[in-house]
Amino acid sequence: MIPILIAAIIIFIGYYMNRAYKNTKDIIINRIHIDQVNKERRLTILQLSDLHLENISISPKELYEHLKEEHIDIIALTGDFLDRKRTIPKLAPYLEVLNQLGPKYGIYAVLGNHDYVLKNENLDRLVDLLEAYNCTVLRNESIVIDVGGRPLNIIGIDDFSTNRSDIAASYKEIVEGASLVLTHDPNIVLEMKQYPFDYLLAGHFHGGQICYPKAYHLAKMGKLVKMQMIKGLHFQDGKPFYINEGLGQTGVNIRIGSRPEITLHQLPLKTHIKFEETAI
Numbered sequence: 001m002i003p004i005l006i007a008a009i010i011i012f013i014g015y016y017m018n019r020a021y022k023n024t025k026d027i028i029i030n031r032i033h034i035d036q037v038n039k040e041r042r043l044t045i046l047q048l049s050d051l052h053l054e055n056i057s058i059s060p061k062e063l064y065e066h067l068k069e070e071h072i073d074i075i076a077l078t079g080d081f082l083d084r085k086r087t088i089p090k091l092a093p094y095l096e097v098l099n100q101l102g103p104k105y106g107i108y109a110v111l112g113n114h115d116y117v118l119k120n121e122n123l124d125r126l127v128d129l130l131e132a133y134n135c136t137v138l139r140n141e142s143i144v145i146d147v148g149g150r151p152l153n154i155i156g157i158d159d160f161s162t163n164r165s166d167i168a169a170s171y172k173e174i175v176e177g178a179s180l181v182l183t184h185d186p187n188i189v190l191e192m193k194q195y196p197f198d199y200l201l202a203g204h205f206h207g208g209q210i211c212y213p214k215a216y217h218l219a220k221m222g223k224l225v226k227m228q229m230i231k232g233l234h235f236q237d238g239k240p241f242y243i244n245e246g247l248g249q250t251g252v253n254i255r256i257g258s259r260p261e262i263t264l265h266q267l268p269l270k271t272h273i274k275f276e277e278t279a280i
Contacts, residue, residue, distance in 0.1 A: 045073065045075075047263040048078075082115070113184065138182065186202035197239055201265070203245075
């Protein structure tokens, strides 16, 4: 009787582990639509986050097939590309795809806590590779781009979870206009009451990755978790921010109660905007 029970338990666990692994291939494309009264210029922003190339279940070719028909103005990469030096070359084909998508106003990136597992020359190799494929890497700094005669500040705040954030430095060079903030750990929004932005994009939580029934393992990952903000669209001090569930996995290569995510955002160059979230 006991051997039969043990065998049944093993089969049960194997079945659900297999399902959990298949979930890593079930990519969702979330579209964040901004509904506004005035028909102002809108930017389409592709956000990819938490690729974790050691455990990613979408190939560069598949990524291209998902996005090849999309008009993309800006690509935003919100950190955690990888954490092992041997994985660095694996990033290049994905960056080739992003360039093939032809973002009108460029590709912008920030680093995450896993990227900082790399040290010294290996971290430099990662940054150099990103820059070689036309990614502007922002580390507590900003850049101003012209969008149809209107300035857009793209503000990159370095990783909050590893104490590398310097909000004041990130905002030092901004000009009057719309502001898009890119960062990895969304907990930074709780420190930004005095800093304006029209939209903030982040990742870090993976939507819990394993949520059964809740993502209890996120409890030590900051105050937002206790506020039930681990994925999707939220507001803090009246300002909107979005937490991407990420494309890859960390630790165990499974997902339960979460899905790998590609996000397409539309952002007007004005504030006072209404957000609606849909998914396909």
